[in-house]
Amino acid sequence: MEPRIIFLGTGGDAIVVGKQIRGSGGIVVQTSELQFHIDPGPGALPALKQNKLNIRETSCILVSHPHTNHANDTRAVIQSMTLGGLDKRGVLVCNEASFSGTRGIAPILDEYHKSCLERVIVMNPNQRLGVGDVEVVALPTIHSVPAIGYKIITETFTMAYSADTEYAEKLGNLYKDVDILVLNVVAPFGYRIDNNLSSSDAVKILKKAKPKVAIITHFGIKMINQDPMYQAREIHKKSGVTVIAAEDGLVVNPWAYSIRKRQKRLSSF
Numbered sequence: 001m002e003p004r005i006i007f008l009g010t011g012g013d014a015i016v017v018g019k020q021i022r023g024s025g026g027i028v029v030q031t032s033e034l035q036f037h038i039d040p041g042p043g044a045l046p047a048l049k050q051n052k053l054n055i056r057e058t059s060c061i062l063v064s065h066p067h068t069n070h071a072n073d074t075r076a077v078i079q080s081m082t083l084g085g086l087d088k089r090g091v092l093v094c095n096e097a098s099f100s101g102t103r104g105i106a107p108i109l110d111e112y113h114k115s116c117l118e119r120v121i122v123m124n125p126n127q128r129l130g131v132g133d134v135e136v137v138a139l140p141t142i143h144s145v146p147a148i149g150y151k152i153i154t155e156t157f158t159m160a161y162s163a164d165t166e167y168a169e170k171l172g173n174l175y176k177d178v179d180i181l182v183l184n185v186v187a188p189f190g191y192r193i194d195n196n197l198s199s200s201d202a203v204k205i206l207k208k209a210k211p212k213v214a215i216i217t218h219f220g221i222k223m224i225n226q227d228p229m230y231q232a233r234e235i236h237k238k239s240g241v242t243v244i245a246a247e248d249g250l251v252v253n254p255w256a257y258s259i260r261k262r263q264k265r266l267s268s269f
Contacts (some may be wrong), residue, residue, distance in 0.1 A: 001057070004030045005132075005180065005215075005252040007046035010228075012186045012218030013193075014166060021224060023047055023248045024069050027182065027217075029162070032152045034059040034132050037077060038150065038161055039129045044073035045080060051249060055080045060131050062165060063094040063108060064163035065147035071108045078113045085116035091131060091139035092120045095138070097146040105145065123148060139174055141165035144195040149179065154158035157254035160211075164218070166194065167201035170210025179257045181211035184218035189234060197221075199231045212257040214239075217246040 009023030017024045026049030035057045037044070058081045076093070081090055085138050090230045095107065101107040114120055121129060125140035125148055139149035142165050144210050148161040157169050159180040165171070177179050179215040183205065187198040197205075206214055209216075216235065226247035236243040244252075 001032055001035070003029050003032060003154070003254050004028075004176050004252055005159065006030070006051055006053065007217060007246045007250040008051060008211040009041060010217045010219055010246045010248055010250075011069065012184060012223070013220035014069075014222060015221040016219060017042060019198055021220060025073070025125065028053055029135055029159065031045070032074065032156070034134055036060045036062055036152065038062045039064055039070040039163070040077045041069040042072045048247075058090060060091045060093060060136075062136070062150050063092065063098050064103065064141075064149060065143060065145055066098040066108050066159070067094065067164070070164070074108045075113045080115040085112070088116060088118060089200055090117050091138060092117055093123055093129070094120075095124070095146055096122055100153075102145050113115045116136050139163075140170075141198050142168055143146060149174075149234045150214075157258040159254065162197065164196055164213070167197060167204065171175070172205045175205065175209035175211065178209070179205070179212045180252070180254055181209055181214045183214060183216050185216040185231070186218060186220040186223060186233050188223045193220060199235055200231040202243075204242040206243070208236065211241060213242045213244060215244045215246050217250065
């Protein structure tokens, strides 16, 4: 398998996702041997088919938090990747809020779908685990419900996914030493949405983190109306970091942005 990052959906608020102005199927990360599915929201299965991705190759699902546009299709993905539990396989990684439910939001799994998987791993911020030859690190966030971002460290590239979070000064340091930084930027310059990032916040993060490339995604309706591509150009001008505005179906070759080979991997779980 050739390493790729595929954006199945780039919608980020109730209007954009509800009207499917942009899709909400999550992000697929392929390494040389493994396939990860990050935040499978509504429409994940059709998006996988549309992008000609084999769900049976999915090794690990990473869920950041239990909001609908991040976790709604988790069970559907598990059902499909395990043939309804006939082929017990794969790993789900999530935080406690997703596993147990929080603030009136139900857990993302029931007992049946848990039984379909080889393992369910609940992570707290700053914890690490090994999935095959890939290291996964849970990153802290600040959101309306408990959430975690993820850093994925492979032999050839490192990427970080912010998940939904509001700005904090510490974020820039969290994302240092990554080749590819995926930021959920809901609001454009001049706007602020509680518990989420704006373009202005992205600039502050990138000035500190200095990744090889940043990819902005998870757009709210104000961001769509302001044109994410324009916002990406302005973020680049203000931060000095190359910035890409994701579109549904965007495929990124991470090797193009890899700085160096990584060593010292955790053993498989």
